[in-house]
Amino acid sequence: xxxxxxxxxxxxxxxxxxxxxxxxxxxxxxxPLTHPRNRRWWIxxxxxxxxxxxxxxxxxxxxxxxxxxxxxxNAVVWALDIASYDWWIxxxxxxxxxxxxxxxxxxxxxxxxxxxxETLALLATASAGLYPIIHLGRPWFFFWNLPYPNTYDxxxxxxxxxxxxxxxxxxxxxxxxxxxxxxxxPDLATLRDxxxxxxxxxxxxxxxxxxxxxxxAQIYGIVASGWRGSxxxxxxxxxxxxxxxxxxxxxxxxxxxxxxxxxxxxxMPGWHSTLLxxxxxxxxxxxxxxxxxxxxxxxxxxxxxxxxxxARHLDVLGRLLLCLGCASAYCYAAEYFDTFLNGDAQARAxxxxxxxxxxxxxxxxxxxxxxxxxxxxxxxxARTTPLAIAMVGLLVAAGAYADHVMVLVVTLxxxxxxxxxxxxxxxxxxxxxxxxxxxxxxxxLLLFLRYLPAVSIIESRRLALARAPxxxxxxxxxxxxATLRPEENPGPAPxxxxxxxxxxxxxxxxxxxxxxxxxxxQVHLDGHGPxxxxxxxxxxxxxxxxxxxxxxxxxxxxxAGFYAMxxxxxxxxxxxxxxxxxxxxxxxxxxxxxxxxxxxGCIAIHLALLVLNRLPRLNHPAFNIPGFLRASDDRFFLSxxxxxxxxxxxxxxxxxxxxxxxxxxxxEIRRIPR
Amino acid sequence: MAQLFTPGADAIYRLALMTGVACLxxxxxxxxxxxxxxxxxxxxxxxxxxxxxxxxHHSGELGIDCRYCHTTVDKVASAGIPPTHTCMTCHSQIxxxxxxxxxxxxxxxxxxxxxxxxxxxxPQYVYYNHSVHVTKGIGCSTCHGDxxxxxxxxxxxxxxxxxxxxxxRAPEKYVRTPDQVWNMxxxxxxxxxxxGPKLVAQYHIRGGARLTECxxxxx
Numbered sequence: 001x002x003x004x005x006x007x008x009x010x011x012x013x014x015x016x017x018x019x020x021x022x023x024x025x026x027x028x029x030x031x032p033l034t035h036p037r038n039r040r041w042w043i044x045x046x047x048x049x050x051x052x053x054x055x056x057x058x059x060x061x062x063x064x065x066x067x068x069x070x071x072x073x074n075a076v077v078w079a080l081d082i083a084s085y086d087w088w089i090x091x092x093x094x095x096x097x098x099x100x101x102x103x104x105x106x107x108x109x110x111x112x113x114x115x116x117x118e119t120l121a122l123l124a125t126a127s128a129g130l131y132p133i134i135h136l137g138r139p140w141f142f143f144w145n146l147p148y149p150n151t152y153d154x155x156x157x158x159x160x161x162x163x164x165x166x167x168x169x170x171x172x173x174x175x176x177x178x179x180x181x182x183x184x185x186p187d188l189a190t191l192r193d194x195x196x197x198x199x200x201x202x203x204x205x206x207x208x209x210x211x212x213x214x215x216x217a218q219i220y221g222i223v224a225s226g227w228r229g230s231x232x233x234x235x236x237x238x239x240x241x242x243x244x245x246x247x248x249x250x251x252x253x254x255x256x257x258x259x260x261x262x263x264x265x266x267x268m269p270g271w272h273s274t275l276l277x278x279x280x281x282x283x284x285x286x287x288x289x290x291x292x293x294x295x296x297x298x299x300x301x302x303x304x305x306x307x308x309x310x311a312r313h314l315d316v317l318g319r320l321l322l323c324l325g326c327a328s329a330y331c332y333a334a335e336y337f338d339t340f341l342n343g344d345a346q347a348r349a350x351x352x353x354x355x356x357x358x359x360x361x362x363x364x365x366x367x368x369x370x371x372x373x374x375x376x377x378x379x380x381x382a383r384t385t386p387l388a389i390a391m392v393g394l395l396v397a398a399g400a401y402a403d404h405v406m407v408l409v410v411t412l413x414x415x416x417x418x419x420x421x422x423x424x425x426x427x428x429x430x431x432x433x434x435x436x437x438x439x440x441x442x443x444x445l446l447l448f449l450r451y452l453p454a455v456s457i458i459e460s461r462r463l464a465l466a467r468a469p470x471x472x473x474x475x476x477x478x479x480x481x482a483t484l485r486p487e488e489n490p491g492p493a494p495x496x497x498x499x500x501x502x503x504x505x506x507x508x509x510x511x512x513x514x515x516x517x518x519x520x521x522q523v524h525l526d527g528h529g530p531x532x533x534x535x536x537x538x539x540x541x542x543x544x545x546x547x548x549x550x551x552x553x554x555x556x557x558x559x560a561g562f563y564a565m566x567x568x569x570x571x572x573x574x575x576x577x578x579x580x581x582x583x584x585x586x587x588x589x590x591x592x593x594x595x596x597x598x599x600x601g602c603i604a605i606h607l608a609l610l611v612l613n614r615l616p617r618l619n620h621p622a623f624n625i626p627g628f629l630r631a632s633d634d635r636f637f638l639s640x641x642x643x644x645x646x647x648x649x650x651x652x653x654x655x656x657x658x659x660x661x662x663x664x665x666x667x668e669i670r671r672i673p674r
Numbered sequence: 675m676a677q678l679f680t681p682g683a684d685a686i687y688r689l690a691l692m693t694g695v696a697c698l699x700x701x702x703x704x705x706x707x708x709x710x711x712x713x714x715x716x717x718x719x720x721x722x723x724x725x726x727x728x729x730x731h732h733s734g735e736l737g738i739d740c741r742y743c744h745t746t747v748d749k750v751a752s753a754g755i756p757p758t759h760t761c762m763t764c765h766s767q768i769x770x771x772x773x774x775x776x777x778x779x780x781x782x783x784x785x786x787x788x789x790x791x792x793x794x795x796x797p798q799y800v801y802y803n804h805s806v807h808v809t810k811g812i813g814c815s816t817c818h819g820d821x822x823x824x825x826x827x828x829x830x831x832x833x834x835x836x837x838x839x840x841x842x843r844a845p846e847k848y849v850r851t852p853d854q855v856w857n858m859x860x861x862x863x864x865x866x867x868x869x870g871p872k873l874v875a876q877y878h879i880r881g882g883a884r885l886t887e888c889x890x891x892x893x
Contacts, residue, residue, distance in 0.1 A: 148702075151710065153836030196678050221678050222687065577883070618679035618687055 024308065024460045025530075025633050028187075028453045029194045031303055035450060040302065045446045051439025058432045059134060067135060071427035075420050076412040080430030081135040083404035084437060086259055087287065088128030089169070090280075090400060093252045094288010096121035096176060098320070100245035100252075108466065109316065111459025112309040116299060117292045118183055119454075122176040123444045124291075127437045129169055134433075147565065155569035159581055159588040161265060164258035164595070167562075171595040172255050175248045178602045182241050182609065186234075186632070187453040188224035190530070193629040195220055225616035228623070229631045232542055233613050234532040239547040240609045247555070247598040247605075254594045256281045261591075263407065269346035270354075270411040275338065279331035283370065283400050286324040290396030293317040295445070297390040299454055308455050311384040318383030321392055325374025332367060346416070354410045358423065363406045369399020461531050465505075496674040497523070497641040498649050499625040500656050500666035505533050508636040510664030512539035515640070515655055522647045528622065529636040547608045554604020559597025563589055624672050638666070715832035721791045724777045726826060733858075734822030740814055740856055747814075751803040755790060758782045793829045794818065801893045810877040811849040815858045816841070822858040842885040846870030849877065 030036065062069055072079050099117040102110035133142045145166040147156055156163050199213035227233060260280035263271040296317065300309040339347045354363040373395040382388040414421050448454070502508040508527050515525065516539040527536040537543045566589035570576070575583060610616065622628060622639050631637050640652060649671060659665040712718050732738050740747065743760055747753035758781045765775055781788050794817075796802055808814070814821065819830025831837055841848050847862070849870055854860050863869065874881055884890070 149706065151832075151834040151836050153839045192678070200676065217678055226684075576886075616684070616687055616691070618683045619677050619681045623677050 024464060025190050025194070025457050027305070027308065028455050028457045028460070029191055031449065031454060032191060032451050033194060033198065037302055041446065041450060045443070048439055048442035048446055051435060052443045053439070054432055055436025055439050058429060058436050061429070062134060062433070063139065067137060069429040070433070071425065071430065073422045073424065075415055075422035076409060076424040078408050078412065079424055080405065080427060080434060081131060083401065083408055084430075084434045085128050085131035085135070086280075086404045087401045088124050088131070088437065089172070089255060089259060090284030090404075091288045091291050091397070092121045092124035092128060092172065092176065093256055093281075094285040094290075095124065095292050096172075096179070096248050096288070097252050097285050098289055098292055099179065100248040103242060103245040104249065108463055109313060111456045111463055112305070112313050113292065113296055113317070114459060115183065115187075115454060115456040116296050117288075118176070118180040119445070119448050120288070120292055120295060122180045123441050123448070124288075125169070125173050125176045126444065127441045129173060130437065130440075132165060132169060147569070153574075155574045157576070158566040158570055158592065159585050161258050161262035161591075164591045165262065167592040168251075168255040168258045168595045171251055171599040174599045174602050175244065175251050178606060179241070179244045179248055182237070182244055182606075183456065184452065185224060185227055185237065186229065186530075187457045188220055189227035189229060190457050190632040191453060192217055192220035192224050193632045197629055221618060225610070226618045226620060227615070227632075228617075228620060229528045229530060230613075230622075231527040231529075231533045231536045231540055232545075233615075234529075235534070235537055235542055235545060236547055236609055236612050238532050240605050243547060243551045243605055244602055247551075247601050251595060251598045252285075253281065254591050254598070256284055257591050258595075268411045268415075269344070270350035270407065272347075273335070273338075275331065275335055276407075279328070279335065282324065282327045282331055283403055286321075286328050286370065287397050287400035289317065289320050289324060290393035290400070292393070293321060294390045294393035294397070297386045297393075299449065301386065303449075303454065305455060308460055314386060314389050315380070315383045318377045318389055318392075321374050321389075321396065322377040322383075325371065325377075325396070328374075329371045332371060350411055350414075353414065354406055357410060358413070359406060359410050362402045363410070366399050366402035366406050369395045369402060371399075373399075458531065465531060494674045495642055495649060496621040496624070496672045497639055498652055499622075499628075499640070499670045499672055500638040501627065501668040501670075502636040502638065502664075502666055505529060505531065505535060505636055507664050507666075508533065508638055509535035509539065511638055511656060511659060511666060512536050514659055514664055515638075515652065516540070518652070520643070522642070522644050523652070524641040524643055526622075526639050526641070527636065528628070528631040528639065530632055530634060533636070545612070547605060547612070550604045550608035551601050555597040555601030558600025559593045561600075562596040563593040566593065621672060621674060626670055627668075639672075710832070715834070716793070716829045717832050718828050718830075720824075720826035720828040721793070723791055723826070724788050726774065729821045729824045729827050731825075747804045748808045749805050751805065753804045758788060793827060794833065796833055800891050802891070808855055810879055811852065811855060811873055812841070812845075813850050813855045813857060813860050815860055816848050820858045838891065839886065842881075842890070845879050845881045845885065846874045849873045849879065 035041065067081070070079065070081055072081070095117040099110070099114040099121065102114060133139050136142055144150075145156055145163060147158075156166075195213065195217035199210065199217050202210050202213050257277055260277040264273060264276040266272060293314075296309060297314070300306060336351065339351050343351075354360070373392045376382045376388060376392060409424050413424050500511060502511065508529065512525060512527055518525075520541070525540055527533050527540065537545075567584065567586070570589075571584045577583065581588075621641070622637075625637060625639065627635065628637060638656075640647075642649070653669050656664075656666050656669060708714060733740065743756035744753040745756070758778060761775075761778050762782050765778060769775055770779075777788060780786075817831060817833075821827065821830075847866070847870060850857075850860060851869075851873065879885070
């Protein structure tokens with residue numbers, strides 16, 4: 001749907017016309033396996049690590065001297081620390097939302113963008129996650145914010161957005177890691193198989209080189225948890241990926257609510273507004289898309305992925321930026337109109353101080369950075385110019401940061417009480433801390449680019465299959481010339497089962513349909529391939545299997561449990577009536593309960609993904625199938641595991657070979673020893 | 675086709691995963707256990723003192739009143755540690771040649787106080803006043819245990835916040851009649867449920883909300 005909505009026909013295809021399944025795997029996997037552009041990478045890495053060193057140094061000084069080093073004072077209690085946190089979590093929310101919404105809408109072109117967006121979400125969360133801890137006076141007691149059985153006999157204050165935020169960030173980290181990892185699982189298997197092929201190719205190399213190559217394959221293998229690309233794996237994987245994305249969308253709203261209600265719920269002019277949570281969310285998503293666009297362009301240029309990240313992708317990102325830019329402009333306009341027409345004197349004064357006061361430069365950076373650059377993207381030419389997209393993305397990110405500083409500092413420097421008005425000036429340690437957190441982000445990003453697939457192999461392959469069905473026909477034609485080799489003499493080794501190789505998903509599905517009549521007591525059938533294989537599910541009897549009940553049960557139990565805990569704690573066990581709030585202030589428990597529900601739902605999905613698929617399983621007889629490594633590349637395999645002595649392998653093979661060439665005759669049939 | 679992993683790798687991998695999960699659950703539980711253990715709280719541990727003073731002998735067997743030594747317990751915040759003079763009121767007359775009491779005589783002769791090892795410590799950010807507790811019906815043994823049975827003195831309770839809150843949330847469970855405050859073997863009488871609230875009213879203790887305000891202890 002969004003493909004039609006967002007991607008006009010103007011900007012060319014979504015994927016280069018020459019891309020094949022094998023080629024995509026090769027192009028993407030070559031980056032982590034052979035490290036192209038090595039010198040550039042090391043230069044960039046050295047710079048990032050230097051910034052990370054700045055981070056370490058500022059954190060060390062912060063722990064030694066306390067948060068006073070940030071030039072925060074009695075009036076301006078929140079400045080760059082909270083601005084940086086809000087900005088990072090905003091970038092994370094935006095990136096996560098981009099990836100999750102595209103996945104849920106089934107936007108077919110997402111493949112080139114979603115992995116990068118998911119990675120940015122994870123890394124931005126990691127950078128954000130440190131701030132709530134280090135801005136505490138005594139960071140080593142950060143866990144006092146969490147409900148745990150303590151010796152104080154106290155509960156944390158569940159009515160406070162500060163607690164919501166602690167729960168939110170934990171939930172956000174869990175969801176980001178999950179979405180990123182689940183999405184990457186099949187790609188990790190591709191990397192594993194390619195690294196293994198490489199290791200075997202080096203079998204005559206020096207002992208040390210060979211061992212290193214094998215170790216690399218094994219590390220990818222362990223992380224891939226024994227993914228075999230079985231039809232059953234894929235079925236659950238597709239559901240798990242989408243469901244985690246759905247949880248992520250809900251969580252983004254919950255997280256931004258926690259972060260913005262902390263401000264909006266106070267009585268401070270400039271914060272105390274029902275619009276603030278909305279503009280917070282809009283600007284967060286906007287900055288996330290901006291950073292995603294800039295990094296996508298960067299990776300495309302550095303690694304020459306022009307045929308996977310096409311001009312069409314840039315066009316779509318440009319349209320997204322333009323939409324969000326208009327939404328952001330609307331939020332600003334609404335705030336100004338509303339305040340000047342209906343606002344009270346304090347609120348009007350804050351707006352005037354924003355534009356003309358000590359921090360006018362920050363405010364104008366925010367307004368101009370968020371509103372103006374995106375307007376360039378009305379031009380179709382600008383939308384397909386990588387440099388323009390990247391520049392707009394970076395300006396938007398800078399504008400969003402300035403917006404957070406403006407909202408926090410201008411309000412805090414001038415409280416209602418003239419006695420508590422204190423100025424706030426530029427603060428070198430706060431800037432150094434933020435620069436250091438960028439160092440952390442870049443270091444992790446560069447490590448990701450070096451060792452993991454930067455573009456989703458699996459999504460690009462699905463796209464290539466959808467766009468070029470001809471490749472399968474060509475492969476089948478080539479295959480029809482190949483000889484079928486049912487082995488006459490299986491040898492003395494006990495038989496595990498029979499395997500057959502196919503060139504396409506359709507052939508595999510047809511063959512499985514032909515042999516599906518055999519009783520499951522005799523044989524366990526499965527299909528294996530490099531992409532999800534929905535057409536095999538009926539023959540395998542897996543139709544209707546769903547991960548949703550597990551996800552729903554996990555989320556409902558977790559959310560209800562957390563909600564019940566809040567009510568028990570605040571209304572019964574630790575009644576602490578403050579600020580005129582009622583004993584049972586149920587609405588304030590909704591946000592952290594939703595966040596916690598997303599966490600437990602996500603954990604349930606992970607467990608279901610592993611348990612339903614009988615994973616992790618590093619060593620499996622299916623790996624004995626000759627050429628099975630191509631199951632993560634461009635071949636489809638049928639495996640028939642003998643379940644009893646009555647299984648007649650020869651008859652099974654005859655049945656497969658008798659299938660017509662265009663409907664399921666295998667390229668190759670093998671008997672697999674146990 | 676070769677396998678990348680041996681069949682044994684699965685067992686190791688799953689064991690490692692389960693160990694990881696067990697650690698994730700187990701380590702916090704272990705940490706919570708250590709924090710609450712006597713090793714950390716010091717409950718029941720009698721450290722070496724300059725003189726092996728026995729509360730059991732002096733207070734339990736000889737019947738010396740608490741206030742004979744801890745003279746300010748019902749008057750000011752601190753209960754008071756007795757000066758060497760207090761010991762010497764008796765020990766200038768009895769056991770004058772005892773080796774065990776040599777540090778006491780030395781202290782007296784050199785005018786240097788004995789340095790007792792402190793047992794019952796509260797954090798600096800906690801305000802505590804002995805006199806208000808003692809004069810409003812909270813007995814010594816509620817916090818310090820049955821000192822008259824301690825040959826060597828040890829900490830009877832870990833003074834964690836939950837210990838204080840237990841009573842501050844429900845003082846009627848612990849409050850005693852004035853004559854029972856010094857009774858080291860006090861157990862709540864059978865009618866504590868009716869007596870407690872009466873005493874709370876009589877002592878003008880404003881329980882519940884007032885006593886659990888942060889500023890009551892953290893001033």
